Amino acid sequence: MSKPVVALVGRPNVGKSTLFNRIAQKRIAIVEDTPGVTRDRIYSTAEWLDHQFHIIDTGGIEIEAEDEILMQIKHQAELAIDEADVIIFVVDGKTGVTEADKEVANLLYRAKKPIVLAVNKIDNIKMQEEIYEFYSLGFGEPYPVSGVHMIGLGDLLDAVVSHFPPQEEEPKDEDVIRVALIGRPNVGKSSLVNAILGEERVIVSNVAGTTRDAIDTPFSTQNQDYILVDTAGMRKRGKVYETTEKYSVLRALKAIDDADVVLVVLDGHAGVIEQDKRIAGYAHEAGKASIFVVNKWDIVEKDDKTMTQFVKKIRDEFQFMAYAPIVFVSAKTKQRVQKILPIVDEVAEAHSMRVATSVLNDVIADAVVMTPPPSDKGKRLKVKYVTQVAVKPPTFVVFVNDKELMHFSYERYLENKLREAFGFEGTPIRLIVREKE
Ligand code: GDP
Ligand code: GDP
Secondary structure (H helix, E strand, O other): OOOOEEEEEOOOOOOHHHHHHHHOOOOOHHHHOOOOOOOOOOEEEEEEOOEEEEEEEHHHOOOOOOOOHHHHHHHHHHHHHHHOOEEEEEEEOOOOOOHHHHHHHHHHHOOOOOEEEEEEOOOOHHHHHHHHHHHHHOOOOOEEOEOOOOEOHHHHHHHHHHOOOOOOOOOOOOOOEEEEEEOOOOOOHHHHHHHHHOOOOOEEOOOOOEOOOOEOEEEEOOOOEEEEEOOOOHHHOOOHHHHOHHHHHHHHHHHHHHOOEEEEEEEOOOEOOHHHHHHHHHHHHOOOEEEEEEEOHHHOOOOOOHHHHHHHHHHHHOHHHOOOOEEEOOOOOOOOHHHHHHHHHHHHHHHOOOOOHHHHHHHHHHHHHHOOOOEEOOEEOOEEEEEEEEOOOOEEEEEEOOHHHOOHHHHHHHHHHHHHHHOOOOOOOEEEEEEOO
């Protein structure tokens, strides 16, 4: 199930991006540290109580060819109305109700989506009275908040999550592999889908199962059933923001949530850009299996070193995903397209692999003998035992004498030893360190 989407809507300068940054989860360091990745971040995951959700700052979505401010706001609001499960309508408590707020309100009246009104810049108790005039907007009780001073966010988020659709797990057929193709516009995702589905061995079911906002295509080979997760959502074709590159990120995030295996499609001709990293980083964080598919290889001028160079480039740019296999294809000439599904099968198997505790502990015991754990102030880390607690992705709990003594580099070492012993091709693995007497 993809996570609910919450959108921040409102005219410029009310404090949307400030609130976004307060609510959004910090990304993990490996992705964050890459220069350029954090700039103009407008999508993130967030968590409140037991709820995980996506959050969008629609103010960051500039719709091309729209220089008029009001048109921008209008399209941003439309996007939120289409895509969000809950909308946070942000207004400015210092300026009071403005004409532009009323315009936004007019659009939101027509939305059949829950709307929570946040009056921002209520920086202290004395300003509480400023919120009453916002009742006139017609969205019920206004929530006073201060993005800068982190006031009122808890109550606001309580209201937001109370509107989430019930989290009923869709029954999933464990034998089916759910595959998503992600990548920025024009890398050749649709062409690849057609090339894969057009292969002789592939049978496409004509009953398209539809989930909440994805259009899923079931298909099969002789050995395996798959579902192609496609959040493209035909219904949205033609909307102005369709052509907006940043908008495509949201689709990608939803598709990743719904997939087991993510094909990160890169354009072999155009190379790797920041957005590729951001999307791939999300697949990694979400614990999905991944494969790099370098498309348009037919139009790349090559010699005998070109492929090796491209591999090196991917390994440099996506250091956090060293586990992901790379395949060079052309959707146009179909070159190596038939290799994709067998690799999907392999990484899906690794993604759901379970290792017996005894075997696991033999491997860890050997690793600990080969490179003893670090010590600090005369105290040495002791790894007591390891057990696998989950699949998709494989997740291990490492019991130690003292958590403080476990360093990132030693975790990395243990992860590498697990990979050497069991493969885990294409899947992230997670280590959770726990203390045990
Ligand atoms: P956006 O255009 O809606 O995304 O607004 P920004 O988040 O960029 O904020 C616009 C301005 O309002 C900035 O100068 C912020 O520092 C300021 N601002 C945002 N939140 C608050 C707040 O809670 N209190 C005060 N006093 N200023 C705020
Ligand atoms: P999407 O936006 O990622 O779905 O990309 P499309 O599948 O619509 O492809 C974008 C453009 O790239 C189209 O003009 C395709 O014909 C072209 N294209 C896709 N795959 C290849 C390929 O392997 N080789 C070449 N030369 N062109 C391709």
